[in-house]
Every structure is written in structure tokens, then in C-alpha cells.
Amino acid sequence: MSPTETPRKAVLHASASSSAGDGNGPDTKPIARGSLLADRETPFVSTESGQGSVIDSIAEHRRFQAVVHPELAHDLPHVLRVEDFSLYYGAAQALHGVTMAVPQHKVVALIGPSGCGKSTLLRSVNRLNDLIDSVRTTGNMLLNDRPIFDTKTDVISLRKRIGMVFQKSNPFPKSIFENVVYGLRLMGEKRRGVLQEVCERSLRDAALWGEVKDRLHDSALALSGGQQQRLCIARAVATRPEILLMDEPCSALDPIATAKVEELIHSLRGSYTVLIVTHNMQQAARVSDHTAFMYLGRLVEYGPTEAIFRNPRCRDTQDYVTGRFG
Amino acid sequence: MPSPPPSPQNRTPLLASGEPFVWLTGMGLVVGLAMVVVLLGLIVYKGLEAFWPHRVARIELTTSAQEREGAPFLVAMVIESRHKKAPGEGDREELYLQTGNKDFFGSGFRYLDADEVASISYPPDEVVIEQIEYLTIGTLVSLQRPGAAPIEAEAPGFLPALKETLAAARARSAEIEHLEKVRIGDNAARIQALRIERKRLERVAGDAPPDPAAIASIDEQTAELQSAFEGMAAEARALRAEQDASTLTYRIADGREKSIVAGQVVHVTWPNQMGFAGRLGQFFKNMWAFVSENPREANTAGGIFPALFGTFVMTVILSIAVTPFGVIAAIYLREYAKEGLVVRTVRIAINNLAGVPSIVFGVFGLGFFVYGLGGSIDRLFYPDSEGPVFGTGGILWASLTLALMTVPVVIVATEESLAAVSRGVREGSLACGASKWQTIQRVVLPAAGPGIITGMILAMARGAGEVAPLMIVGVVKWAETLPVDTTAPFLHLDRKFMHLGFHIFDLAFQSPDSEAARPMVFASTLLLITLVVTMNLGAIFIRERLRRKYATGAF
Ligand SMILES: Nc1ncnc2c1ncn2[C@@H]1O[C@H](COP(=O)(O)OP(=O)(O)OP(=O)(O)O)[C@@H](O)[C@H]1O
Ligand SMILES: [Mg+2]
Numbered sequence: 001m002s003p004t005e006t007p008r009k010a011v012l013h014a015s016a017s018s019s020a021g022d023g024n025g026p027d028t029k030p031i032a033r034g035s036l037l038a039d040r041e042t043p044f045v046s047t048e049s050g051q052g053s054v055i056d057s058i059a060e061h062r063r064f065q066a067v068v069h070p071e072l073a074h075d076l077p078h079v080l081r082v083e084d085f086s087l088y089y090g091a092a093q094a095l096h097g098v099t100m101a102v103p104q105h106k107v108v109a110l111i112g113p114s115g116c117g118k119s120t121l122l123r124s125v126n127r128l129n130d131l132i133d134s135v136r137t138t139g140n141m142l143l144n145d146r147p148i149f150d151t152k153t154d155v156i157s158l159r160k161r162i163g164m165v166f167q168k169s170n171p172f173p174k175s176i177f178e179n180v181v182y183g184l185r186l187m188g189e190k191r192r193g194v195l196q197e198v199c200e201r202s203l204r205d206a207a208l209w210g211e212v213k214d215r216l217h218d219s220a221l222a223l224s225g226g227q228q229q230r231l232c233i234a235r236a237v238a239t240r241p242e243i244l245l246m247d248e249p250c251s252a253l254d255p256i257a258t259a260k261v262e263e264l265i266h267s268l269r270g271s272y273t274v275l276i277v278t279h280n281m282q283q284a285a286r287v288s289d290h291t292a293f294m295y296l297g298r299l300v301e302y303g304p305t306e307a308i309f310r311n312p313r314c315r316d317t318q319d320y321v322t323g324r325f326g
Numbered sequence: 327m328p329s330p331p332p333s334p335q336n337r338t339p340l341l342a343s344g345e346p347f348v349w350l351t352g353m354g355l356v357v358g359l360a361m362v363v364v365l366l367g368l369i370v371y372k373g374l375e376a377f378w379p380h381r382v383a384r385i386e387l388t389t390s391a392q393e394r395e396g397a398p399f400l401v402a403m404v405i406e407s408r409h410k411k412a413p414g415e416g417d418r419e420e421l422y423l424q425t426g427n428k429d430f431f432g433s434g435f436r437y438l439d440a441d442e443v444a445s446i447s448y449p450p451d452e453v454v455i456e457q458i459e460y461l462t463i464g465t466l467v468s469l470q471r472p473g474a475a476p477i478e479a480e481a482p483g484f485l486p487a488l489k490e491t492l493a494a495a496r497a498r499s500a501e502i503e504h505l506e507k508v509r510i511g512d513n514a515a516r517i518q519a520l521r522i523e524r525k526r527l528e529r530v531a532g533d534a535p536p537d538p539a540a541i542a543s544i545d546e547q548t549a550e551l552q553s554a555f556e557g558m559a560a561e562a563r564a565l566r567a568e569q570d571a572s573t574l575t576y577r578i579a580d581g582r583e584k585s586i587v588a589g590q591v592v593h594v595t596w597p598n599q600m601g602f603a604g605r606l607g608q609f610f611k612n613m614w615a616f617v618s619e620n621p622r623e624a625n626t627a628g629g630i631f632p633a634l635f636g637t638f639v640m641t642v643i644l645s646i647a648v649t650p651f652g653v654i655a656a657i658y659l660r661e662y663a664k665e666g667l668v669v670r671t672v673r674i675a676i677n678n679l680a681g682v683p684s685i686v687f688g689v690f691g692l693g694f695f696v697y698g699l700g701g702s703i704d705r706l707f708y709p710d711s712e713g714p715v716f717g718t719g720g721i722l723w724a725s726l727t728l729a730l731m732t733v734p735v736v737i738v739a740t741e742e743s744l745a746a747v748s749r750g751v752r753e754g755s756l757a758c759g760a761s762k763w764q765t766i767q768r769v770v771l772p773a774a775g776p777g778i779i780t781g782m783i784l785a786m787a788r789g790a791g792e793v794a795p796l797m798i799v800g801v802v803k804w805a806e807t808l809p810v811d812t813t814a815p816f817l818h819l820d821r822k823f824m825h826l827g828f829h830i831f832d833l834a835f836q837s838p839d840s841e842a843a844r845p846m847v848f849a850s851t852l853l854l855i856t857l858v859v860t861m862n863l864g865a866i867f868i869r870e871r872l873r874r875k876y877a878t879g880a881f
Contacts, residue, residue, distance in 0.1 A: 126757055160759030170750035173773040182768075183758040219875055235758065245757075 053316050054295050066099065067313045069303025072290060076103040079243050079273040080125065085139035087120055087129065094120045096297045097139065102243065107265060107274040109288035109305065111281060113320065117297040118277040122245050124148075125275065126162040127155050144242055160187060163236030167248040169228035171220035171235075176212050179220045179231055183239040198238050206234035207264045226257025233264060237272065244268070246276040250283065262287050281321060285309055293317045366855070373852025376845030377612040379597045379605050380405065380424070382452035382463055384579075391442035400425065400438065401452060401463055401579035403597075407440060426454070426463040427578050428839075434461060435841040448598045451479075455576060456592040459623050464578040466594075470585075472571045488594070491572050495588040502565050505558060507806075512813060513555050518712075520548050525710040592622075616849060625803065625833060626843040630850055632805055634857065636721070636823035637790060639809045641861060643725035643819075644732070644789045649782050651729065652736025653771075659737070660744040661766055680734045688795025691727030692719070696799060699723075715820050719800030721809045722819035727799050728792055732785035739784060743777020744770060779869040783862050790858045793827035801828045803836075826854040 057064040080102040087095040094117045102108050110118045120129065127148065129135045141148040148158060160183065171179050180199045181189070189195060199216065203209040208230040212223070220231055229249060236244055246265070250258040265287045268274055278284050284291050285305055292302040293316070301308060301317040312318045340346060380403035392398050402423035410418050419440040428434040455462040466479040469488055477484045524544050527536040569589025577583045600608060619629030663669045700716035700723060708715045716722070747770045755765040771778075793801075802822045809823045810816060830850045837843035 128753055128757060131753075131756070156759055156761050159757055162757070164754075164757035166750055166754060166757075168750050170748070170754035172751060172755065172769045174769075182755070182760075186758060186760050186764060232754070235754075239759075 053314070054298055054300060058296070063097065064298045064300075066299040067301045067303075068100070069301075069307055069313070071304050071307075072101065072103070072302060076101075078102060079104045079144055080275065081142040081145075082121070083140050083142065085121075085124065085141055086137065087117075087124060088134075088136045089132070090134040094297050095124070098294075098299045100292055100299055100302050102273060102275055103290070104273050105270050106289040107269045107276060107287055109284035109291045110275065110277045110294060111279075111284050111291060111320070112294035112300075114279075116294045118294055119247050120297075121294070122247050122275060122277055125243065125245055126159050126164055128164075130155060160239060161242045163239065163241035163244040165229070165232050165236050165244070165246040165249045168252050169225060169232050171223070171228050171231055174220060175217045176220045176223070176231060177216040180234050180238050182235055187239065202234040202238040203231075205237050205264075205268070206230045207260060207267075208234055224257075226253050226260060229253060229257070229261055230264065233261070237268070242273065244272050244274045246274060248277050248279060251279065258283075281309070293320060295320070369848060369851050369855065372845070372848035374849075376849040377609050377616065379454075379595065379600065379608040379612070381448050381597050382454060384447045384449050384452070385423075385438070386444040386446070388442050388444050391439075397580055399579065402426070402436075403454075403463070404446075405435075424461070424463075426461040428460045429584070430578060430582065433841070434839070450596070450598045452596070452598055453576070454595050454597055455574075455586075456594075456627075457586060457590045458592060459590070461627075462576060462578070462586075464576045467575040467577050467583060470573045470575070488574070491574075491588050492591055492594065495569060495572070495591065498565055498569055499589060502562055502569070505562050505565070508812075510555060510558050510562070511807075513551055513558065515813070517548055517551050517555070520544050520551070522710045522712075529710065592628075617853065621804070623842075624838050625829065626837055626839050626846060630824075630826065630829060630846075630853065632808060633824040633826045633829040633850070634853060635808055635810075636801075636805070637826045637854065637857060638861075640721055640725050640728070640823065640825065641786055641790045641857075643721065644728045645782055645786050647726055647729040648732050648736050648785050648789075649778070652733045652781065652785070653740050653778055655733070656737045656740035656744060657766060657771075660741045661762070661770070676734045676737055679731075682731075683794075684731055684792055685794040687727055687731040688798045691723055691730070691795060691799040695723040695726055696720075718820075719798065719822060720820040721800055721823045724796050724800040724823070724825075727795050728789040729785075731792070731795065732789050735785045735788060736778070736781040739781025740774065740778050743774040743780070746777065747773045775872045776869045779865055779872070783865045783869075786861055786865065787858050790861070791827055791854065793825070793831050796825055796828055801825045803828075803832050826850055826857065830854065 054064050078101040082098050082100050085095060085098045086093060098121060110121065112118055123129050124137065125141060125143070125148065129137075137149055140150070143158070143161060147153060163183075172182060174182070177195075177199055178185075180202050181195045184195060184198055189198075200209060200213075203212065208227060211227060212231075220228065223231060229252070233246075233249070249265075250261050253261065262283060265274060265276065269289060276284075276288065278287075288305045290303065291305045291308040293300045293308060293312075293314075295316050301312055301314045303313075308317060309321050312321060318324075382401060383404050385400045385402065387395060387397070387399060400423070402425040405422045405424055407419055407421050410420050412418060421438045421440055421443070423436050423438055424434060425431055425436055426434050451465050452463065453466055455464070466484075466488075468476045468478050469484065469491065470476045471487070471491060477487055524541065527540055527544075531537070566589070570587040572588040573585045574588060574591060575583055575585045595608065597605070597608075616629045617634060618631050620632060621630055622628035659669060659672065663672075696717065696719055700714070700718065700720075704711065704715050704717040751769055751773065752765055755769045756762070760768065800822050802824065805822050805824045807818070807821055809818050809821050811818070830847055833843040833850065834840075834847045
């Protein structure tokens, strides 16, 4: 597919500099279709610093240096810091020295081709990868300056500080109410009033309250797929987690449900910090403030979403976002 | 012209389309269904037939048969007619007759060649008298009551007088039963308890003489109870004498007469005077009597209530014991144990446990539960008891033995249902900050609930129908008491009990009168199957409610 034909319906934000940090994306004006290449402002980094593509660096046994846009290097209050993090499934290395930081109350999208390690990175944040015996890690991550990979870290209390939404909705075989307050009950909250209040707030946050407020005590499994996914989001935000992880939350949903969930994620910014994996670049453009592009287990480029889509610094990113990949 | 390419409309080869295999699977189903239908059909038909009141036939014999029998006719109920292949004679039809009157004929049943029947009629005044010991067919002659003139059967006041006498006798026998079983039984239990207490005092005192005041109080109480017992025994004797006061005289087909006391009569019916509705009513009455009454006459007559109740209680205890045990084992195996050689070996061992002959479990139960556990319990808690309490077969040990036997079923079913709980749900729970145990407890087990209940259903069905191991760990042919009754502590886990499966075996193979027992075998089998099906339906009902509660919605 040639770039000019690419049917990008995404609303890409006009200027990289104006909206890098303030997260007021929706009111910036969209740019025209097919203008991705035409509007290049700066040349690719590779031509400047001599760093080639990821493939080249692997061929030359060089360590690949990720390009992090300066907007993100500023001393923002970061919720999550990933520091030279590598992960191995047995002998196979799935992540190669990823270093990145997720700023507070922003939505950060992880994009990249299938198998590049997006889910692996995401599931490392709440240490769900611990369930796999063969996993080894090096480097570290810090959640609000507290180490995640540390022998002293209590995984269970760590996970209580993190919310997660999965690709396939996974409501528990319980009532809607019990699903939402599950995390709270785990924390030992028993007061009925508090539980009810949190349930309502979370369901409102997840834009589901109106649809289920009369059937809170019905089985959650009787909801539609899109409602189930929003219920899972409500469950994840119920404990006001420090960071919300989402692994392709819309991939099993139809377009209307997807639109609702996207709208929801969009509305979460400003109050929640979100790290979301998506395969859908329009979606990344619609919902995120910043985007990280990963390839072959490496972080390639990380910057404001507009810049990544409109004006990437790496050729790999350029190829991927224009659909010329592979 | 070039030949056309092979037509794509060629039919798919038969084997490739799989048609024959569909037939094969269909045939498998048909064979299986046929076996089930035939077996169940036979049991249902024969079982229900046992309750159907037969008419009493007066069978006029042919001259040749008259000479042999020495009588012009026979009076009997025709149970069935069947073909008999005798060597060299070809096909012969013969009638299977219930003549009753075992006291006269030595047997209550006989065969008669259909050729020897001249004609059959149904005289309306023939009665069937069901007595405690056997069944009588004949005509009534007279009723003698104490202090009243005998009433002839033809006299107008006969029927009401008979009904009144029989009702009084029935009421009195219920009274006797209550007196003997409940009141005298309680009394005996209290005397026994005092004796044990006395022995305990003596043992505790050791060489020194026991506390004389306590001993005296015990002796005094014992004497009191003893005199109460004598009073009750006298009461019972008086009642029994009253039972023997009225007599009923009847005449059988060959003219011989006999008198029986009213207390012997269970009921009198006039089957030839009943219309279809009357017989249907009698059918249900018989059925109810069968499930609600105690057996009589070496189990070949009367009801089977104690066996039904014993089976039910045993199955309930069995399910209560097997489910938690099986579920816990399955949780460990599936969720915690590291998959490897050991776990695989354990799993194979569990699966093969299902193939061990059930009698082996019985022997194990006898050695481990009865002698081992029961013996220790007796030594620790009942040192002064005269006989073994738990150190002998009883309903608890029988249930536990069967629980052991059926635990593989529950483990396998639970493991399957645990494995079917999706990884997504588990990860979702872990990601919420639940520990592994909390995840299992709050998410995995509810989701696996229906599967676990399926395992319980299978275990129940298997346990309820088992006989062999029970014979050596607590089932008896006749139990005086029920495992659950109104005397404290209400549930008597140490008691021996009756069981339908064993009852069937006993009726079929160990009965003194196998002819009389035959309908009982079918009826008991039907009842056992009904019981198992009912209990399963109960469990299925619970499972469906669970399923509905967590019904999976359509996407
Ligand atoms: N449990 C596992 N054991 C071994 N290797 C794994 C495991 N899970 C993932 N991998 C490997 O790690 C790499 C990264 O996988 P990951 O699931 O993170 O990719 P992804 O970017 O999420 O892909 P997708 O977009 O298809 O979901 C892949 O090469 C994959 O084969
Ligand atoms: Mg993935």
C-alpha cells in the first residue's frame, strides 16, 4: 500500500510541539489525509547520527539506541519508569534493554508489529509474567519510585496498586456489583456504603452505570461483550490504581463498542495514567498522548503521538505507521 | 474434441464423506440405547406389576388333570402365562399360579399346563387375606369375637364387624410396636447407660472401692427403670393377648377350614369385586405400603422402608464425605502440584483406583475403618461399653468406604472443571491483587462449581448402587433401628443399617422363598433406580441453578 493511498481515518493532531505535554488533544485540528510524508519537518535520525534501522543494528551486533523525543525527556512527574529492562523466555530474549517513562495522568500507547514484545512489557509491569516459570529479567522498573523487580517487593500488594484490562474481557462468575468491588474486597473493605459508592463511581467512570444500574446483582456474564469489557475497566479503576494497563482492550469488540471504549479511555486521561497496547494505529492516535513504537523487542521511538505519526524520527517507525512495513 | 476434464460433479467417495462412520456412530448409540431401554423397561414393568392386584381365578381342570390333582378345580391368581420348551415335546404353554396357602400346600406357587385348563371363572366372594406370615386365598366363613356370638360370613353385620375388628387390631399392633421399639427401647438404653457408668466408676476407682453413694444412686435408678420395664412388658403382653382374642375362619378351595387370629391379618381384599378404578387404588395402596412399611417374613413380604431410608442416609453421608475430600485433592493436583512425574503417577493411580474391585474396598474399609479407626475410637471413648460401638460395621464406616471408592470420580471431574476455567479469568483476578488461594476460592471454584457437582452426581450414583463392599462394613439383612431417629443424638453413625442393593441381593439369592421374593426383587430394583435418579435430579437441579446464575451471555 502506498502512503498516499493509506486510508487513515485517524484524527491526527496538527502540531507536535503545541500539544506534547498538555494532553488537550481533542480540540487540535486534524491534518489532511495522506500528508504524512509531505509534511516532514526533520530528516530521519538514522541519516543524521549514523544509526540505521533495528535490523541493521542487529546485523552489526550493535546495541540499538531508542529515539526518545525531547518532550518526554523533560522532568515530568513520571509514574512508571522502565530502566534498561530485558526479559527472557528461557533462552529467547523477548525484551532488549527497554528504557522509557510514563508520565502521570497521560495515556501512553504501545504500538508495534505482532510479537515485538508489547504484551510482554505490559505484563512485566504488574509481574504477571512471574506465572511463567522460564521467565528471567534484568534491569528494573519503578512504580512511583518504588522498585517492581526487587526481592523485597510484595507482588500481591504491588498488583493492588495496578489495574489491568485484558484483550478478552474476563468478568468473574459473580454479579456485576461483586465484579466491580472485587479489588476492594481483597483489600478487606467490608462497609456496604463504601462498596456501593465505589461501585457507582467506577461504573460511571467506565460509562456503564446507566446500562446496568438496575441489574447490579445479576450475573456479569449476561452482559454483552462490549459491556463486559467496560465492566472490566470499571473493575480495574475501582481501586484507583496508580497506573492502568490495557492490552488491546478493543480487539474483541465490534466498532460501536470499540468507539465507546475508546471514548472512555480518552476520558480517563487527566485522572488516570494509562499504558495501552494497541494494534490499531488510528486508535493509538485517537486515545493517546504519547506513543511508543516497539520492534523486535526493542523500543524504537517514543514521543508525542502527533510526532510519532506525523513526523517520526526513525525510518522503522515511518515504515510502520505508513503501513509499508515488512 | 479433447476429452473434458473430470467433472467436478463427481460424487465424493463414500469413505471420504464419512457417511459409513456416521452410520457406525448411530449404530453404537442404538445398541447402547437398546440395552438401556430393555433393562429399564423390564425393571419398570416387572417392578410395577408386583403392585398390581391380580384377580382370583377358579380354574376348572380337564378330566385327565382332575385325576392327577384329585380335585375338580384350582383357585389361584394367574401371575403370567409363558412358553416352555420341553425336550421332545415342542412348545408348551404353561401358567404360573400363585395359590397362596403355603401352610396347606407347602408352597405358595405352582405351574399348570395351559392344556389342562377347561375353563376359568372369577367367583366374586373369593378373598385374598394377607397375613403376617403368608398369603391366603379362599372364602370367609365366620368371625368370632370375645363376648359375642360368632357372625357367619353371609350374615348382614359381618362386613362392618370384620372391618372394625381388623382396624382395632391394626391400631393395637401399632401401639405394641411403639411400646416395644420406642418406650422399652429407650428404657433399655438407659439401663445400659447406667451399667456403663457403673463400670466406669469401678474402673476409675481402681483397687479402692468406688464411691458408695454414686453406686447406690445408680443401682436405685436401675431398679426404677427395671420396674418400669416390667410394667411395660406386662402392658405389651396384655395387648398381645388382645390381639389373639378375635379369630377369623376361612375355607380354602378343597373345603378345608382354618381359623387365624385377627392380629395375624394385614389386610383382606376382594379382588374379584374390584373394578378398574378399585384395582388402581389398590395398586397405589400396595405401592405406598411397599415404600413405607417394614419388611415381614424374612424380607419376602411387606415393605422396604428401612432399606430405602438406609440407602438414602448412606448416600447423603457419602456425598458429604466425598465431595470436600475430592475437591481438595483435585485443587492441589491441578493448581498447586508441579506437573511432573510424581503428579502424573498420582493421577494414573487415582484413575486406576476406579478399576479396583469394590470388594477390595470393602476389605480395606473393614481393616482400616472398622478395626483400625473404630477400634481406636472404642478404646478411647467407649472403654466401658459391653460390645463394640464403632469397632464394628456401621453406617459411617460404610459411607466412608464408599466415599473412598468414589473419590476418583470426584477428583477427575473436579480437575476437568478446574482446567476449564479460563486463564484470562485467573489472570484477571491475580491482576486485581488476589493471591493464588484467593483466586481459587473466589473465582475458580465458583466457575468450576457445576463441574464439581457433576462429579458428585456420578459418585452418588456409583455409591448408591454398590453392594459388595457394604456387606462387610455395616449392612445387615434386618436392622431393628434406623440410622436416624427421634432418640438423641438423632443421627446414629455407629448403627448397622439396611440397604436396597443388599436387600435385592438378599431377596434374589438368599431368600427362603424365592418365588415369593421374585416380585419384590423387581420392585426393590425399581425403587433403588428411582432413588438414585431422584437424588441425581436434585443435584442436577442445583447445578442448573448455579449455571443459570452465572449464565454466559451471548456476545
Ligand atoms: N509464554 C511465552 N513463552 C515463550 N515465549 C513467549 C511467551 N509469550 C510470548 N513469547 C514470545 O515473546 C515475544 C513477544 O511476545 P508478546 O506477546 O509480548 O508480543 P506482542 O507484541 O504482544 O504481540 P501481539 O501484538 O501479537 O500480541 C514473541 O516472540 C513471543 O513468541
Ligand atoms: Mg500481545
